Amino acid sequence: MSSTLPHVRTRLKDLADQAGVSTATVSRVLNGKAGVASETRKAVLAALDVLGYDRPEKLRTRSEGLVGLIVPELDNPVFPALAQSIETTLSDRGYTPLLCTQSPGGTTEDEYVEMLMEHGVDGIVFVSGRHADTAASRDRYHRLRSRGLPIVLVNGFAEGVDAPAVSTDDTVAVDLSLRHLASLGHTRIGLAIGPDRYIPAQRKVAAFEAATLRRDPSAVPGEHVVSTLFTVEGGQAAGGELIDSGHTAVICGSDLMALGAIRAARARGLRVPEDVSVVGFDDSPLIAFTDPPLTTVRQPVDRMGSAAVSALLSEISGTRVPRTELLFHPELIVRGSTAPAPAASPVAHLPAVGAGGR
């Protein structure tokens, strides 16, 4: 019925196998003996969790404190991935994470912040929050800082806010995608992106326009960029518009947009990657299983989560962290949604009845 380690011998053996340590070490940890390395202790605790044993009460660690983590919503799978990474790092460092997620019309970032302050959090990590939206006021962050609360901003540097910032380098992301597509012979390359009031969207558009001008000094700004939403439907609309205007390759602002762009191509009777190449952004979980497996730019989620937590905990302990934004280099993951440019423009193959753009 109960759990706290009856059949001691078998369970010690199972735990030792799972944790990759000796049964003697498992015993030492379970009995709270000193002289066990903290990594080893953690491996034994993880083995208890994985095998489903309750953690003995005396092994419970007293929390160092609460840290709030505010993310936009969980629909885009990169947000749960970032949240999971930041929470795991916080737990490893002895803090209890409190995750706040949003939905349209639901609890807002500001309401969450008030609640977290009332409950005495030691700091807050904002992931793609109002700080990333240039239309939003930054006063809220100035107010928080004036109350002395340490905060860290992830993906969306807010100039002038007194806080460490951790972001994926959007310029590198666009350059990696463009170089990959150019090496495949694509010359008509478009960018499908979310609302241009967001910092990451602005940075990607700027990088894209600069590179396009370098390649073709007569290019008209905006000619190859369509802004919609960061969702599947947004990608379908933007991707469709770019395909209809003769682009053979579409770089997308998120993996969800890329899935939408693939849909748009297929709705026009075109094949991905033979007729149209599509590059995503995020490398969300499961995205390797899509049809075709998505070529995408991976945000280094774990390294970013770990850097954000380190910066926050330094600030909490009173050590000021430099205010320069930490830019993380993303990696291009080449899978099956990109291929050499088709000989002729795919527009030639368009069915008579064109499925219009937005």
Add this chain to the structure above:
Amino acid sequence: MSSTLPHVRTRLKDLADQAGVSTATVSRVLNGKAGVASETRKAVLAALDVLGYDRPEKLRTRSEGLVGLIVPELDNPVFPALAQSIETTLSDRGYTPLLCTQSPGGTTEDEYVEMLMEHGVDGIVFVSGRHADTAASRDRYHRLRSRGLPIVLVNGFAEGVDAPAVSTDDTVAVDLSLRHLASLGHTRIGLAIGPDRYIPAQRKVAAFEAATLRRDPSAVPGEHVVSTLFTVEGGQAAGGELIDSGHTAVICGSDLMALGAIRAARARGLRVPEDVSVVGFDDSPLIAFTDPPLTTVRQPVDRMGSAAVSALLSEISGTRVPRTELLFHPELIVRGSTAPAPAASPVAHLPAVGAGGR
């Protein structure tokens, strides 16, 4: 620079369009006037959020209270989906949700519960928690109830715990999968499932064994069931073992397991669905985009989230909810991973060097 509605006329129009109401109604809501239906008010607030405008301070609603929501981890995409649904419903009802997620070796369910109690939550929703693990003690839930805290258990009924429970009907899920595969002519059907100490796994195995015995009274219990883990790797191991023993169809305990079973088939040079059919469980977000698009059994996430929140809020307001488990009927979503049974057993096509099971 700032945000709280300059350019009033354009913004009113944008908000009205987004919310599907008149500009006069938007004005009434923004000015906190009475006589606006709560649905309308909510639509306007959602429009503010979607368009990225800050919500005017006077429109912030005072929270009714805090509700804790404890989920296992965010790696399986059905957990973020359930969390998002429950949080949205809580926000709609005026409560502030606090999401607690776990990872091996990190903050445990018990530690989260202590923290939530210290911060005065009004209730806790447990999703696939220790209550679903028959190896875990239920004393923790009895203790919570004796302290008077309302709780609701999702997916994993714990007999004897004084709390409302909301689950997907695992028996119906297995029966739907079996009937679909039998109608396609499959006779060698296996079940790839997670650890059998979990209630949902036990229920699926029981339903599967009962149906197998009905079809073939001489069947040996356990012959067609392989238990591993609810992950991609678990599905790959279990699926591989079932394919190697001549099964032409594999029912999986999660969509992640189904993706692993497809990998196992391909590693053996077999095609899905031509040689092997695979059925998932959950219908996680993005699973319609996999290769092939996954045939799966959909958990009615939104209806379950809404029922769990209603039950909890009734208990919080002092109205006792019946203790019978609410079982939600799942739906079979037929996509591209299932097809008529191949004429001969796929084992015949196995390459000489078999990729072994576990």
